Amino acid sequence: MSVEYAAQILEGSHRAAARLISWLEDEDERAYECMRQLYPHTGRAYVIGITGSPGAGKSTLTNGLARVIRQSGLRVGIVAVDPSSPFTGGALLGDRVRMNDLADDPDIFIRSMATRGFLGGMAKAAADVVKVLDALGKDVILIETVGVGQDEVDIVDVADTTCVVLVPGLGDAIQSMKAGIMEIADVFVINKADHAGADMLNAEVCARIEMDAHLRKREWSAPVNKTVAVESVGLDEMWLSIESHRKYLLESGKFYDNRRERTSREALRMIHGELFRVVREQLEQSGRLDAAVEKLMAKKLDPYTLMRDTVTEWLSSSQCKRRHDEDTQS
Amino acid sequence: MSVEYAAQILEGSHRAAARLISWLEDEDERAYECMRQLYPHTGRAYVIGITGSPGAGKSTLTNGLARVIRQSGLRVGIVAVDPSSPFTGGALLGDRVRMNDLADDPDIFIRSMATRGFLGGMAKAAADVVKVLDALGKDVILIETVGVGQDEVDIVDVADTTCVVLVPGLGDAIQSMKAGIMEIADVFVINKADHAGADMLNAEVCARIEMDAHLRKREWSAPVNKTVAVESVGLDEMWLSIESHRKYLLESGKFYDNRRERTSREALRMIHGELFRVVREQLEQSGRLDAAVEKLMAKKLDPYTLMRDTVTEWLSSSQCKRRHDEDTQS
Numbered sequence: 001m002s003v004e005y006a007a008q009i010l011e012g013s014h015r016a017a018a019r020l021i022s023w024l025e026d027e028d029e030r031a032y033e034c035m036r037q038l039y040p041h042t043g044r045a046y047v048i049g050i051t052g053s054p055g056a057g058k059s060t061l062t063n064g065l066a067r068v069i070r071q072s073g074l075r076v077g078i079v080a081v082d083p084s085s086p087f088t089g090g091a092l093l094g095d096r097v098r099m100n101d102l103a104d105d106p107d108i109f110i111r112s113m114a115t116r117g118f119l120g121g122m123a124k125a126a127a128d129v130v131k132v133l134d135a136l137g138k139d140v141i142l143i144e145t146v147g148v149g150q151d152e153v154d155i156v157d158v159a160d161t162t163c164v165v166l167v168p169g170l171g172d173a174i175q176s177m178k179a180g181i182m183e184i185a186d187v188f189v190i191n192k193a194d195h196a197g198a199d200m201l202n203a204e205v206c207a208r209i210e211m212d213a214h215l216r217k218r219e220w221s222a223p224v225n226k227t228v229a230v231e232s233v234g235l236d237e238m239w240l241s242i243e244s245h246r247k248y249l250l251e252s253g254k255f256y257d258n259r260r261e262r263t264s265r266e267a268l269r270m271i272h273g274e275l276f277r278v279v280r281e282q283l284e285q286s287g288r289l290d291a292a293v294e295k296l297m298a299k300k301l302d303p304y305t306l307m308r309d310t311v312t313e314w315l316s317s318s319q320c321k322r323r324h325d326e327d328t329q330s
Numbered sequence: 331m332s333v334e335y336a337a338q339i340l341e342g343s344h345r346a347a348a349r350l351i352s353w354l355e356d357e358d359e360r361a362y363e364c365m366r367q368l369y370p371h372t373g374r375a376y377v378i379g380i381t382g383s384p385g386a387g388k389s390t391l392t393n394g395l396a397r398v399i400r401q402s403g404l405r406v407g408i409v410a411v412d413p414s415s416p417f418t419g420g421a422l423l424g425d426r427v428r429m430n431d432l433a434d435d436p437d438i439f440i441r442s443m444a445t446r447g448f449l450g451g452m453a454k455a456a457a458d459v460v461k462v463l464d465a466l467g468k469d470v471i472l473i474e475t476v477g478v479g480q481d482e483v484d485i486v487d488v489a490d491t492t493c494v495v496l497v498p499g500l501g502d503a504i505q506s507m508k509a510g511i512m513e514i515a516d517v518f519v520i521n522k523a524d525h526a527g528a529d530m531l532n533a534e535v536c537a538r539i540e541m542d543a544h545l546r547k548r549e550w551s552a553p554v555n556k557t558v559a560v561e562s563v564g565l566d567e568m569w570l571s572i573e574s575h576r577k578y579l580l581e582s583g584k585f586y587d588n589r590r591e592r593t594s595r596e597a598l599r600m601i602h603g604e605l606f607r608v609v610r611e612q613l614e615q616s617g618r619l620d621a622a623v624e625k626l627m628a629k630k631l632d633p634y635t636l637m638r639d640t641v642t643e644w645l646s647s648s649q650c651k652r653r654h655d656e657d658t659q660s
Binding site: 032035036039040042043259260263264266267268270271272273274275276278279280283289290292293296297299302303304305306307308310311314315 | 362365366369370372373589590593594596597598600601602603604605606608609610613619620622623626627629632633634635636637638640641644
C-alpha cells in the first residue's frame with residue numbers, strides 16, 4: 001500500500017500526498033516505508049522560508065508570492081506551520097480558509113500543519129512535508145511559520161532562503177524579541193509598507209544590516225523589500241531578491257554546503273527522536289521508570305545519578321555489542 | 331570544591347548559588363556533583379510560573395508579586411527565562427536591570443537566564459535553577475517566561491501554579507495564538523487592567539473558562555485577576571488566588587501527583603539528553619556521521635533507515651548486555 005502511494009505521489013497525486021502527510025502527523029508506521037521510497041526523488045525543489053511575527057501578514061504574502069512564482073510556470077507547494085497547543089493538537093488556520101484563495105490552481109499544493117509534540121517539533125514536521133512536496137514534483141516550496149522563540153531558528157533547518165517579514169507598528173517588545181533575526185534573514189520584507197512607521201522601520205533594518213556587515217565579514221548582504229501584500233505590491237521584487245540569493249548560493253558553493261549541514265542536523269535530530277521513543281518505551285515497560293521515580297520522590301536517589309547510571313549501562317552494553325561484532329568477524 | 335559550594339548554598343549563600351547556576355549554564359562537570367548533593371534538600375519550595383506575551387508587563391508583575399510575598403515573611407527566588415538567539419546566546423534582560431528594583435532585599439534572589447540550545451531548552455534550565463533556589467532555602471520561586479510556542483507548555487513542567495498574563499490591546503493574532511492557554515492556566519491575570527479593552531478581554535476570558543468548564547469536568551476553575559502592576563494594584567488578590575490554588579492542590583492530592591509526574595518526565599528528559607549526547611559524540615568522533623551524510627546526500631541511504639539502524643544497534647546491544655548479565659549470574 002505504501003508502495004502504491006509513493007508511486008502516486010511521484011506521478012503528482014495531491015490526494016496521495018495529503019494522505020501521506022496525515023500519516024506523518026499521526027506517526028503512522030506506513031509513513032516511514034513511503035518516505036523511504038520517496039527519499040531518492042527529493043532534493044530538487046527550492047525551499048523558501050517565510051517567518052515573522054503574528055499579524056505581519058505572512059499568509060497573504062505567501063499566497064501572493066505563490067501567484068508570482070506560478071507566473072513563471074513553476075509548480076508551487078505551500079506549507080503553513082502553525083504553533084498550536086500540544087494538548088488540543090489543532091491548527092489555527094484551516095486548509096479550507098487558505099484554499100479558497102488559490103484552490104483554482106491545480107499546480108499549487110497547500111497544507112497547514114500544527115507543530116505538536118515537544119520533540120522534533122516544527123523542524124521535523126516541516127522537513128518531512130518538504131520532502132513529500134519535493135517528491136510530488138513541486139519546484140518551489142514555501143514554508144510559512146510564525147517566528148517565535150525556537151521556531152525562528154528551526155526554519156533555517158529546512159529553508160534554502162529565509163525571508164523575515166517585519167511590519168511597522170507592532171511595538172518594540174515584539175521586534176526586539178527577535179534577537180536572532182539578523183543571523184537568519186537572507187531577505188528582509190517590510191510588509192504593510194503603506195502603514196505609518198514603515199520608513200522608520202526600513203531605516204532601522206538597513207542600519208542594523210550595515211552594522212552587522214561591519215561586525216562580520218559576510219559575502220551576502222540581505223536586501224530589504226517593501227511590500228503591501230494585500231494589494232500585491234512589491235511581490236515581484238521580493239521574488240527577484242530570492243532569486244538573487246539562490247544564484248549567490250549556487251555560485252558560491254554554499255547551496256551544497258548548507259544542504260549538507262542540514263542533512264547532518266536532520267539525521268542527528270531523527271536519531272534523537274527515535275532514541276527517546278525507544279528509551280522511554282523500555283524504561284516504562286520494564287517498570288524501571290516507576291521504580292526510579294519512587295526513589296526520586298523519596299530523595300533516596302537523585303536524577304543526576306540516575307541519568308549517569310542508566311546511560312553508563314547503555315554505553316557499556318554498546319561496547320559489549322561491538323566486542324561481540326568483532327568476535328563474530330574474526 | 332563542589333562539596334564546599336553545596337554546603338554554602340544550603341547555608342543560604344547567594345554567591346555560591348550564582349556560581350552553581352553559572353556552572354549549570356556552562357555545563358561544567360562540577361555542577362553535577364553539586365546538584366547531586368543538593369537534591370535531597372529540594373522539593374520544599376512552592377513554584378509559581380508566570381507566562382504571557384512579550385509586552386504583557388510580566389517583569390513588573392513578577393517583581394510586584396515578589397514584594398507582596400515578602401510581606402508575609404517568605405523568602406523569594408525569581409528566575410527570568412528569556413528566549414534568546416542560540417546564535418548570540420544573549421539574554422534580553424540583564425540581571426542588573428532587574429536587580430535595581432529589588433536589590434535592597436537580601437532575601438530575594440534573582441536570576442535571568444537564556445534558553446540556549448535546541449535540546450533541553452527552557453524546561454531543563456528552569457528545573458535545575460529551581461532546585462538550586464529551593465536548596466538555597468527560598469520558600470517561593472517565581473519563574474517568569476515569555477509564553478510563546480513550546481515555552482508555554484514547558485513551564486507546566488516546573489511550576490506548581492501557572493499564571494497566564496494577558497493584556498488588552500495586543501491584537502487578536504497574538505491572543506488567539508495562545509491556543510494552549512486554557513489547558514495550562516491555573517490563574518489568569520489581566521494586567522494593564524486600566525487600559526482600554528480590559529473589560530472586554532475579561533469578559534472574553536471568563537466566557538472561555540465557562541465554555542471550558544462545560545466541555546471538561548474540572549475540579550479547579552481558574553480565577554481571573556485584574557492587575558495594574560506598575561501601580562501595584564491587584565497583586566494581593568493575585569497572591570490570594572495562587573494560595574487558593576495551592577490549597578486545592580494539597581487537599582485534592584494533586585500536588586503530589588503533579589510533582590510525581592514532573593519528576594518522571596524530568597528523569598526521562600535527562601536520561602534521553604545524556605544518551606543522545608553520548609551517541610552523537612560517538613557518531614561524530616568515529617566519522618560515522620560524516621560517512622552517513624555523504625550517503626544521504628548521494629541518495630544511497632535514506633534518513634529513516636539510518637535512524638532505525640542506528641537506534642536498533644544501541645537497542646540490541648542493550649539486550650546483549652542483559653544476556654551478559656544473565657550469563658554471569660548463572
